[in-house]
Amino acid sequence: GQNIDQPTEMTATEGAIVQINCTYQTSGFNGLFWYQQHAGEAPTFLSYNVLDGLEEKGRFSSFLSRSKGYSYLLLKELQMKDSASYLCAVFSGGYNKLIFGAGTRLAVHP
Amino acid sequence: ETGVTQSPTHLIKTRGQQVTLRCSSQSGHNTVSWYQQALGQGPQFIFQYYREEENGRGNFPPRFSGLQFPNYSSELNVNALELDDSALYLCAWQGAYEQYFGPGTRLTVT
Numbered sequence: 517g518q519n520i521d522q523p524t525e526m527t528a529t530e531g532a533i534v535q536i537n538c539t540y541q542t543s544g545f546n547g548l549f550w551y552q553q554h555a556g557e558a559p560t561f562l563s564y565n566v567l568d569g570l571e572e573k574g575r576f577s578s579f580l581s582r583s584k585g586y587s588y589l590l591l592k593e594l595q596m597k598d599s600a601s602y603l604c605a606v607f608s609g610g611y612n613k614l615i616f617g618a619g620t621r622l623a624v625h626p
Numbered sequence: 627e628t629g630v631t632q633s634p635t636h637l638i639k640t641r642g643q644q645v646t647l648r649c650s651s652q653s654g655h656n657t658v659s660w661y662q663q664a665l666g667q668g669p670q671f672i673f674q675y676y677r678e679e680e681n682g683r684g685n686f687p688p689r690f691s692g693l694q695f696p697n698y699s700s701e702l703n704v705n706a707l708e709l710d711d712s713a714l715y716l717c718a719w720q721g722a723y724e725q726y727f728g729p730g731t732r733l734t735v736t
Binding site: 520547549551556557558559560561564566603605607609613614615616617618619 | 628630659661666667668669670671674682684714716718723724725726727728729730732
């Protein structure tokens with residue numbers, strides 16, 4: 517089966533660091549994505565991991581362990597505008613469909 | 627800004643009716659996917675089109691159908707609407723490795 521798990525909700529303080537975990541079990545794997553989605557808007561691309569290790573991009577970093585079926589998204593120096601849903605998605609199948617988790621709603625407080 | 631547009635933004639239909647949603651891209655990519663996102667859930671893959679042919683389908687019934695046109699536009703058609711079809715419908719065009727999402731169409735079925 518296809519399964520992607522991530523926490524439903526998280527809260528954090530402005531200026532802090534937060535880590536959002538994602539575990540996956542899929543029949544194929546061609547890469548893992550993190551998207552940010554503000555309420556009522558389209559998902560926007562944050563990061564892509566296809567090899568094990570850490571990818572850093574400004575305040576955002578993403579880690580992948582393929583052997584463990586595990587990824588995390590690390591957000592540093594949190595800002596109020598980072599309050600959003602964060603979607604973990606796996607590229608799977610011969611035609612590269614995206615399989616999404618349910619998303620993690622992050623609330624950043626002053 | 628992803629260069630992907632969708633119309634209409636919002637739509638209200640009655641159970642049993644039919645609906646057509648539209649999507650277009652400024653990018654010139656050949657592959658488009660459609661997703662259904664229920665409230666509080668991650669997007670669910672409906673189907674994918676490559677060069678005007680369907681080349682992958684998720685777990686959706688045949689009353690969900692689509693078209694892709696040579697001018698980098700696509701349609702999603704849903705027949706015999708049901709209440710559970712109420713959702714945000716997203717289209718996404720395939721880039722080098724990421725998918726570029728449109729802003730979505732919010733469909734409400736009453």
